[in-house]
Amino acid sequence: MKTKPFHLLFGSFFAMTAVILGAFGAHMLKELLSPEQLQSFETGVRYQMFHGIVLVMIALKGHSFHLPNEKTITTLFGTGILLFSVSIYFLNLQDVLGVSLKWLGPITPIGGTLLIAGWALIFVGAIQLVFKKKG
DSSP: OOOOOOHHHHHHHHHHHHHHHHHHHHTTTTTTTOOOHEEEEHHHHHHHHHHHHHHHHHHHHOOOOTTHHHHHHHHHHHHHHHHHHHHHHHHHHHHHTTTGGGGGGTHHHHHHHHHHHHHHHHHHHHHHHHHHHHE
16 A cells, blocks of 8 residues: 555644634634634534545555546645635634634635535546446
8 A cells, every 4th residue: 555645744734623623613712703603614624624534545545546636636625625714714713813804705715616626536537447447
């Protein structure tokens, strides 16, 4: 089995910080954010964790095939997490921080689009693998 340290490094970092930020949101931000802001913050944490786990799975996979574009998928997920989740965190914390970060609003959907693109590459790669094995 070939481990990919770069994927493992970023996947474990994103998953670890998702747990930390989830706990921070549940305990420290409960009194500072509105229920809607807290729910939005939790969405960022959830998406960060999902994609961190996928990066770890790519790094530790023990299967005999390789998805096409694994490096691109990792880049899309990593950048998508940063743009999507981190922009959500700061948008919901702007009142607590005492600064206007509304300019981050358009960044969130860009991050989401990158996450979708990563999943699309996994889907296309899976189709290629299925038909390659049958054909």
